[in-house]
Amino acid sequence: MTEFREQDLAGALFERVSLRDATFTQVFLNAARMHAVDFTGAQVRGALFKESRMRGVELVDVEINGELKNVVVNGVDIAPLVEAELNRRMPERARMRPDDADGxxxxxxxxxxxxxxxxxRARTFPEAALHRSIDDEWSFIQTLRHLNFASAAWVGRMILGDAAPWHQWDLPWDEAPGWDGIPWDREARPSLDEVPTVRRERQVMVRHVM
Structure with missing residues (x-):
């Protein structure tokens, strides 16, 4: 299996290439050109195909999860169609792009x-399942820990001016450069009772600012 890691593929040309069952995770293919490429069975997660062009490609049994904007497929911009369908399935989702304080x-x-x-719902699962990572993605507990970090960073530090708003279980994103004084232990295993306690404190903080 060929692997590409930490490589700049901006402007790359792919012609008559098989990418069957390939996995794209946080891949940046700016201005890439693809012709007669087979994507059958591919999975795309967190990838950026900005200003890329695909001609004569085969997209069969492909799963794509991410932000879509100006994505034209066979002459049709599918991004508004996907957005409308997601909002139809979950009407509250449309309220997640507010433009005023009340919103x-x-x-x-x-x-x-x-x-x-x-x-x-997570409390109905065994403790081990809450720490399980699938395809190297964060576990449920790690996701909560990262949300706690984000609230501390953007609200506690940037808005309220607290130079060290951190908790020992806060978790920055995986590609963060690392900073002195900021906790970063991906392998820590706090319980589901411990992490939501911090989460509630951070939620109160955000609510107070709003």
Missing amino acids: FREAWAILERLWEGTVA
Whole structure:
């Protein structure tokens, strides 16, 4: 199996290439050109195909998860269609792009309610399942820890001016450069009772700012 890691493929040309069952994770293919490429069975997660052109490609049994903008397939911009369908399935999703203070307060209240239900469902799972990583993605507990870090970084530090708002279980993103004084232990295994306690404190902080 061929692997490409930490490589700059901007402007690359792929012609008559088989990418069957390939996995694209946080791949940046700016201005790439693809002709007669087979993507059958491919999975695309967190990849950026900005200003790329694909001609004569085969997209069969392909799974794509990410942000879509100006994605033209056979002459049709599919991004608005996907957005509309996602909003139809979950009407509250349309409120996640507010443009005023009241809208942000409403969106945050929705997020708090949805996360409360998610955590309640997580409590029905065995503890080991909450720490399980699939395809090297974060576990459920790690995801909560990262949300705690994001709240501390963007609200606690940037808005409230706290130079060290961190908790020992906060988790930065994997590609972060690393900083002195900021906790970063991906392998820590706090319980589901411990992490939501911090999460509730951070939610109160965000709610207070809003």
